[in-house]
Amino acid sequence: MRQTQLFTKTRREAPADEVATNARLLIRAGYVHKEMAGVYDFLPLGLLVLEKIKAIVREEMNAIGGQEMIMSTLQRKELWEVTDRWDDDKVDVWFKSKLKNSVDVGFGWSHEEPITDMMKQFIGSYRDVPVYVYQFQTKLRNELRAKSGIMRGREFVMKDMYSYSRDEASHKAFYDSAISAYLRVFERTGLGERTFLTFASGGAFTEFSHEFQTVSDVGEDVIYLHREKKIAINKEVLTTKVVEELGVKRSDLEEVKAVEVGNIFNFGDVKSKQLGLSYKDEHGVEQPVILGSYGIGITRLMGTIVEVMADEKGIVWPESIAPFTYHLVSLGQKGDGAGRMADELYDAMTKEGMSVLYDDRDLRAGEKFADSDLIGIPWRIVVGKEAVASGRFEVVNRATGGVQHLGEREILAL
């Protein structure tokens, strides 16, 4: 894409009403626009990143048998009354409204209830389970306090998956495969090294739930980390007993702050029984379905990546989720040597199907480099008089600053 065609612009200063690094950089670079506290619009660059993240998550969910769908945002009150989660005293993040005929509706802050109720239409026999479904959905939560830019908003994109299994054993097997899939997601989005499977409070049914916590000072959670074993324990469940059960020594645990980027847990048969979801086994006996729930905050993941990877110059995207792979920066003008050379390279790269943002704006080098650093595309290809003279292009790695000089053919072969 040509940068002159991009309607967003970079800004020199961050808005006065943002403190969080992720919001300041994403706004300055033109990825997002703030609508109100905790509510952000995703502009073309921001949407590209979101879609990249979603594509990775989608691949991993499909790989373990997930089927993608999408549930409605408007939800029925009755369903949530069945599980006693309609009352504002029970769930304090509800946005609610009424239909014209004064019927109450809720705006989806979570989807276990409607999705499980819907499944009653499709699960009747042991032949119908297991089934794994997931969606990318905009959740609406009336948070008392939004904070940290896009990390904790009132409107955010979440991937939620639900598993419906025959029994505890098969549920456990899927649950473990979901853990692996999640770890692959964080690996692929560049957070692998600092993201840890974390034991957390499990609710009514199991001793633990599992969180995926990315170590960062901007995190809201405190976890106790065992770096060698790559596991952690959320402070909320840290007891001598738990430490022993997990086979670690308290003295080996390191206290750190972390961002909860994912969370999975076992509902057992609790929700199925409440909502009346069951199947008939081989003997015609009614059996409850075992339900698991698996979430990844897509927009929070994006914010976390900005937070942990950015440097003083701006955003640093991992290649896997960058809006573009290459930032072609022309220092020439239309019609001059470097300008023509950049145009040609852009056309050639585009023809090869390469993902390139072409800075064809008529600005001085300093501004273009500053913007390029801010936007954070992994590889910068500079076309200036140096390139005109030598026929080779300066290729700079955004993360390391490493420079190499490549010819057109070498670039097209990347």
Add this chain to the structure above:
RNA sequence: CGGGCCGGAGUAUGCCGGUAGUACGUCUGCUUUGGGAGCAGAUAGACCGAGUUCAAUUCUCGGCGGCCCGACCA
């Protein structure tokens, strides 16, 4: 929800009970062109309401909004 800080161009600020000035930014043009250049011109502002007052951006009160700490957070 408890507590704190704050509210004047996009950003940072000066002055002020007499109706808003500066710098940077932004836009236009010319010159310039390898790390935010120069010149010229332009654009753009008191959150809302009530009260006090001859007069309120300024003082008082009430809203609204923003940020932060805590609480909360499948």
